[in-house]
Each structure stands twice: as structure tokens, then as C-alpha cells.
Amino acid sequence: MAETRSISASSYNNVPAHHEKRLWYRTTFFNAFVIGGVGFMAPGLWNAMNSLGAGGAQSPFLINAANALVFGLMGFLCLFGGPIANRIGLNWTLLLGAVGYPIYSAALYTNNRYGNVWFVLVGAVACGLSAGLFWASEGAVALGYPEPAKRGRYMNIWLWFRTGGPLVGGAIVLALNHSAEAKDRGKVGYKTYLIFIALQCVAVPLAIFLSPPDKVQRSDGSKVKIVLQSSWRAELLELWRLSCKKEILLLIPVFWAAYFNQYSSNFQTYYFGVRARALTGFLSTPTPILASNRFTDPDKGYFATLFSSWLISRFLDYKGVSTKNRITYSFCYVIVLHIIAWVYGWVVQEKYTANPPTFDWTDKGFVEGFFVLVLWEFSRQALQNWLYYLVSTMTDNISELSRLSGILRGQESFSQAVSFGLNTRNWYGGRVPLAVNTILLGLAVFPTLLVIKNHVPIEHDKNASTKLESRDEEEGAVQNNVESGKGNCVTGETVATKS
Numbered sequence: 001m002a003e004t005r006s007i008s009a010s011s012y013n014n015v016p017a018h019h020e021k022r023l024w025y026r027t028t029f030f031n032a033f034v035i036g037g038v039g040f041m042a043p044g045l046w047n048a049m050n051s052l053g054a055g056g057a058q059s060p061f062l063i064n065a066a067n068a069l070v071f072g073l074m075g076f077l078c079l080f081g082g083p084i085a086n087r088i089g090l091n092w093t094l095l096l097g098a099v100g101y102p103i104y105s106a107a108l109y110t111n112n113r114y115g116n117v118w119f120v121l122v123g124a125v126a127c128g129l130s131a132g133l134f135w136a137s138e139g140a141v142a143l144g145y146p147e148p149a150k151r152g153r154y155m156n157i158w159l160w161f162r163t164g165g166p167l168v169g170g171a172i173v174l175a176l177n178h179s180a181e182a183k184d185r186g187k188v189g190y191k192t193y194l195i196f197i198a199l200q201c202v203a204v205p206l207a208i209f210l211s212p213p214d215k216v217q218r219s220d221g222s223k224v225k226i227v228l229q230s231s232w233r234a235e236l237l238e239l240w241r242l243s244c245k246k247e248i249l250l251l252i253p254v255f256w257a258a259y260f261n262q263y264s265s266n267f268q269t270y271y272f273g274v275r276a277r278a279l280t281g282f283l284s285t286p287t288p289i290l291a292s293n294r295f296t297d298p299d300k301g302y303f304a305t306l307f308s309s310w311l312i313s314r315f316l317d318y319k320g321v322s323t324k325n326r327i328t329y330s331f332c333y334v335i336v337l338h339i340i341a342w343v344y345g346w347v348v349q350e351k352y353t354a355n356p357p358t359f360d361w362t363d364k365g366f367v368e369g370f371f372v373l374v375l376w377e378f379s380r381q382a383l384q385n386w387l388y389y390l391v392s393t394m395t396d397n398i399s400e401l402s403r404l405s406g407i408l409r410g411q412e413s414f415s416q417a418v419s420f421g422l423n424t425r426n427w428y429g430g431r432v433p434l435a436v437n438t439i440l441l442g443l444a445v446f447p448t449l450l451v452i453k454n455h456v457p458i459e460h461d462k463n464a465s466t467k468l469e470s471r472d473e474e475e476g477a478v479q480n481n482v483e484s485g486k487g488n489c490v491t492g493e494t495v496a497t498k499s
Contacts, residue, residue, distance in 0.1 A: 022217050023217065025209070025211070026211050026215050026216060026217040027216075027217055027219070028145050028146045028147065028150075028154065028216060028217075028218055028219070030211075031141065031145050031210060031211050031216060032142070032145070032146070032154045032157045032158060033157070033161070034206065034207070034209050034210045035094070035138055035141045035142055035158055035161075035210065036157055036158050036160065036161025037161060037203070037206050038094060038097075038098055038134075038138075038203045038206050038207050039138060039158065039161050040161040040168075040203075041098075041101075041199050041200050041202055041203035041206070042097075042098045042101040042134065042200055042203040043101065043131065043134065043135075044161070044168075045101070045105070045168075045196050045199055045200055046101055046104065046105070046127070046200075048168070048196070049105070049108065049193075049196065062111070062117065062120060063108075063120075065420070065421075065424050066107075066120050066121060066123070066124040067124070067262070067416070067417075067420040068417045068418075068420035068421040068424065069121065069124040069125065069128060069417075070104070070124045070127050070128040070131065070417075071128065071413040071414070071416035071417035071420060072128065072413070072414070072417035073124075073125060073128025073129055073131075073132065074127075074128045074129075074131040074132040074135070074409075074410075074413040074416075074417075075132070075410045075411070075412075075413035075414040075417060076132065076410070077128070077129055077131070077132020077133055077136070077410075078132040078135050078136050078406045078407075078409040078410035078413055079132075079239070079243075079406055079407060079410040080132075080236075080239070080406070081093065081097075081132050081133050081135065081136020081137065081402070081406040081409075081410075082136050082140070082235075082239060082399075082402040082403035082404075082405070082406035082407075083232065083235035083236055083238075083239055083403070084133065084136070085133075085136055085137045085140060085402045085406075086235055086399050086402060086403075087232065087235065089212060090137045090140060090141055090210060090212070090213065090402070091207060091208060091209075091210040091211075091212060093133050093134075093136065093137040094133075094134065094137045094138065094141070094207040094210055095204060095207035095208060096130060096133050097130050097131065097132075097133035097134025097135070097136075097137055097138070097207070098130065098134060098200075098203040098204045098206075098207050099126070099130050099204055100123075100126035100127040100128070100129055100130025100131065101127055101130060101131075101200045101203065102196075102197050102200035102201045102204075103122075103123045103126040103127065104123035104124060104126060104127035105123075105193055105196045105197045105200055106119075106123065106193075106197055107119040107120045107121075107122065107123025107124070108120065108123070108193055109190060109193035109194065109197065112190045112193060113190040131413075132409075132410070132413070135405070135406070135409035135413070136402060136405060136406035136409060136410075137402070138158075138405075139388065139391075139401075139402070139405025139406070139408065139409060140398055140401050140402035140405050140406075141210065142154065142155055142158040142388070143155065143388060143391065143392040143401055143405065144213070144224060144392075144398035144401045144402070145213070145216050145218075145224060145398075146218075147218050147219060147220050147222065148392075148396070149220075149317070149319070150317065151316070151317070151389060151392050152312075152313035152314065152315075152316035152317035152385075152389060153313065153317055155309075155313055155385060155388060155389065156309050156310055156313040156385075159305070159306065159309040159313075159381075159385070160306055160309070213226050213398050214226060224398050225396050225397045225398060226397070226398055226399055238400075238403065239403050239406075239407075242400065242403050242404065242407065243407060247394075247451045247454070247455065248404075248407060250447040250448070250450055250451050251387075251390075251408075251447070251448060251451055252411055253440070253443050253444035253447055253448070254383075254387065254444040254447070254448045255387070255407075255408055255411035255412055255415070256411060256412070256414070256415035256440060256444070257383075257415070257437075257440045257441045257443075257444040258380065258383045258384055258387055258412055258415075259380070259384070259412040259413075259415055259416050259419075260415045260416070260418070260419045260436070260437055260440055261376060261380065261419065261433075261437050262416060262419040262420050262422075262423055262433075263419070263422075263423055263430055263433035263434060263437065264373055264376055264377075265423065266423050266430065266433070267349075267369075267372065267373070267430065268280060268373070270352075270356065270430070271352055271356065271357055271358065271359060271369055272358070272359050272360075272366075272369065273358055273359065273360045275360065275361065276359050276360050276361045276366060279361050280370055280373055304373075304374045304375075304377035304378040304381065305377050305378070305381045307378070308377070308378040308379075308381040308382045308385075309381050309382075309385055311382070312330055312333070312334075312382045312385045312386060313385055315329075315330060315333075316330060316385070316386075316389050323393060323457040324455070324456075324457055327386075327389070327390055327393070327452060327455065327457065328452055330382075330386050330389075331386060331448065331449075331452060333382065334379070334382050334383045334386050335445060337378065337379040337382055337383075338379045338383070338441055340375065340379070341375035341376050341378065341379040342379075342434075342437070342438055342441070344371070344372065344375055345372050345375065345376060345434065346434060346438075348368060348369060348372050349372075349429065349430050349431070349434055350429075352369070352429070352430075353428070353429030353430070353431065357369075387408060388405075388408070390451075390452075390455070391404050391405060391408055393455070393457035393458055394455075394457075394458065395458060396458050419433070419436075419437075422436065
């Protein structure tokens with residue numbers, strides 16, 4: 001027999017904060033390092049292998065097919081990752097999201113050393129399923145845990161770690177593949193993968209240290225807002241409602257455009273030798289010098305990704321401009337970056353189509369081709385940071401944020417799957433994938449501007465809990481159903497419970 005009881009529409013963060021002792025492992029700063037550390041060793045090192053071009057293989061076509069499978073499965077799991085995270089908890093979702101990465105690296109190792117093909121596809125399935133859960137949980141934590149005034153800063157910390165994975169991985173690859181014998185085209189040494197496998201295995205237990213949302217301690221005293229649905233069915237209906245919202249549908253083209261360019265992998269295998277690919281994999285991620293949260297010594301080596309992330313994140317947190325204007329101005333900046341990057345990319349590609357080179361790092365034309373990759377990465381990272389910030393201003397509820405970040409990453413994953421599939425063919429001169437990328441970026445501008453025009457950012461009011469406490473005292477006691485293992489609160493729903 002089932003009975004029904006009503007739950008007050010107040011959410012967990014509306015309960016007045018008590019003077020609780022701040023624990024370092026519950027702070028947003030520590031949790032940013034947990035999510036960053038897992039990102040560093042799992043997808044970060046995965047990106048390091050792909051930054052070699054084709055996962056370090058001699059031919060890009062098998063790896064591109066495997067990556068298409070990874071991102072196709074990842075897209076579906078990202079979409080449903082929000083409801084899964086809301087039901088089993090963000091920390092367990094993050095743990096499951098890290099499991100598949102070392103399996104895929106092991107598959108690349110067996111392919112490199114023994115020519116095994118089937119394990120690459122099995123590893124791609126495992127990685128795709130895990131990655132979908134990882135990205136849905138990671139996005140919710142990176143955007144929902146920090147104080148709203150520090151979202152850009154913490155998003156940058158998360159990005160530093162995740163991009164630090166390719167940086168360290170690139171250094172490992174470069175150290176193992178720098179000899180004169182690696183000047184020509186070919187594949188990297190198989191020992192490279194063993195280090196990656198070992199490091200990615202560490203990411204799994206690290207995810208356990210992520211705090212549940214209800215235990216996170218923000219510096220401003222506010223709580224992470226949690227409003228969960230009462231059942232799997234209700235979660236899926238809420239996901240469908242959110243997916244059908246006008247602004248989400250209008251953002252789908254830019255979700256696709258943000259990560260569609262996977263031709264960069266083929267560009268490297270076509271025009272660079274092995275050790276040049278190792279060097280571009282190392283240098284196309286920045287080597288910043290950090291002191292007091294600022295870049296110092298401008299003459300030393302911070303390149304595309306981290307510098308791009310730092311630059312736009314600093315502006316997105318700038319309080320001298322309203323949130324709406326920050327979003328608008330940043331998007332204009334992103335448009336200008338992409339125009340510069342793709343015009344330059346087209347010019348260089350046409351030159352290489354007419355006379356295909358194979359560059360070593362000692363060759364005169366190496367820098368010209370290298371900057372194609374730098375500019376593509378710089379512009380792409382700015383767009384990704386902007387998109388995550390935009391999504392974070394659409395809600396102040398981490399449960400809904402997990403669904404939104406899952407939708408965002410899901411669409412990005414579908415676009416990457418199509419792009420990797422497109423690049424399984426040896427298109428003459430790369431004109432077809434470049435044309436598709438350029439057209440998609442152009443088509444994404446107008447609908448995104450419509451969203452920005454009508455978007456009203458949700459501003460965080462840390463005094464809301466005091467106001468709602470008075471209202472609740474008049475209406476009756478607030479009932480909160482907090483699931484201790486998940487750190488979740490069911491609110492605003494009619495819940496059927498068995499008796």
C-alpha cells in the first residue's frame with residue numbers, strides 16, 4: 001500500500017546556515033581540485049594521446065572510427081547523466097565516469113604493440129559510456145559548487161587541471177619520442193601508453209573524495225541549491241522539458257560548432273613527423289607561470305588553451321560590468337577569434353593542398369603549421385568557457401544544472417562523433433572538413449545572438465534563505481528529505497512512499 005505526502009516547495013539551500021566549522025575538504029576550493037585532478041588524469045591524458053594526432057597511431061582512420069564510437073555513446077550518456085547523477089550522487093557518478101579511460105588506453109597499447117583491432121573498439125565503448133557520466137557530473141560540480149561570483153575563477157582552475165593532463169602527457173610523449181629516428185611519419189613507441197594507463201587508474205579512487213552537494217561549504221555561507229525529482233520517471237520528464245525549451249534548441253548549433261573541429265588530428269598526421277607531432281601535442285597546451293593567481297613573466301611559454309581560458313574567465317568574473325553585458329561582449333570576442341583562426345587556417349591549408357609537406361620541428365615551415373593548431377585551440381577554448389558560463393547563469397539549482405551541462409556536453413559529443421566520422425576519410429587537402437566546420441560556425445551565430453538578447457541571468461541572492469525562513473515559519477515547518485549518501489534533497493514534488 002502506498003501513501004502520499006507533500007513536500008514543501010522550499011529547497012535545501014533555503015535552510016538558514018548555522019555557524020559550522022569550516023572543513024578544508026568540504027570547501028569549494030578543495031572540491032575544485034578533486035574534479036580537476038580526475039579531469040587531469042582521465043580525459044586530460046586521453047586528450048594528450050589525441051593531441052599526437054590519431055592517438056599516436058601511424059594511420060588516423062581506425063582511431064578516428066573508435067573516437068566516433070566514443071563520442072556517439074558519450075553523447076547519449078551525457079544526456080542521461082544528469083538524471084543518473086541526481087539519483088546516485090555526483091561523487092559516484094564521477095567515479096564511474098573515470099573507469100573507462102584506462103581501458104581505452106590499454107586498447108591503444110595493444111593496438112600499437114600487437115596490431116590488435118577489436119580491443120580498440122571495446123575500449124572505445126567503455127570510454128564512451130564512462131565519459132558521458134564524467135562530463136555530466138564534472139560540469140555540474142565545476143559550475144554549481146562555487147560561489148556564483150567566483151564561477152569564472154573556479155572554471156579556470158578546473159580547466160587548468162584538465163588541460164594540464166595533455167601538458168604532462170605531452171611532456172611524457174616528447175621525452176619518449178624525441179630521437180632523430182622519429183623525424184618521419186609513423187607511430188609513437190608502445191611504452192608511452194603504459195605510463196598513461198597507470199596514471200589514469202589513479203583517477204578512479206580520487207573521485208571518492210568529492211563532497212556531496214549538501215556538505216559543500218562556500219566562503220560566502222550560502223548553500224548549494226538542490227531540488228530533485230521524486231523518481232526516475234520524474235527526472236526523465238524534467239530532462240525532456242528542459243531539452244524542449246526554446247533557448248536550448250536555439251543553442252544546439254553552437255553546442256555542435258564548439259567542438260566539431262576534429263580535423264586538427266588529421267592535420268597533424270598529414271603534415272608533421274612523429275617527433276614534431278609530439279612537440280605540437282606538448283606546446284599546443286600552455287606552460288603558464290602562476291603566482292598569486294596571475295600570470296607572470298610574459299616571455300615564458302603560456303600558449304593556447306590555458307591562456308585563452310584565463311583571459312576570458314577573468315573578464316567573466318569582472319564585477320565592473322553587468323552579467324548580461326559580460327555574456328554579450330564575450331560572445332563578440334569569441335566571434336572575432338574564430339574569424340582570425342579560420343581565415344588563417346584556410347590560407348595555410350590551401351598552401352599545403354597545393355604542395356603537401358612533412359615537417360620536422362627543425363624545418364623552416366614548422367611554425368606556420370603549428371600556429372594553425374594554436375589558433376584553433378585558442379578560439380575553441382574561449383567558446384567553451386563562454387558556453388559553460390552562459391549555462392551556469394540559466395539556473396541556481398545544481399540538479400537542473402547537471403541536466404543542462406549534460407545536454408551541453410551531449411550535443412558537443414554528438415558533434416565530435418560526426419566530426420571524427422567525417423575524418424575517417426582521406427579528404428583531398430582537408431577542404432571538406434574545413435568547409436563543414438566553417439559553415440557550422442557561421443550558422444551558429446544568429447540563433448546564439450537571439451538567446452543572448454532574451455537571456456536574463458539568474459543572480460544569486462545569499463539573503464534569500466533569511467527571507468524564506470520567515471515565510472516558512474508562518475506557513476509551517478519546512479520538511480526536507482535529504483538523502484545522506486547522495487547529498488540530495490527532494491522538494492516541490494508529491495512523493496509516493498511505501499508503507
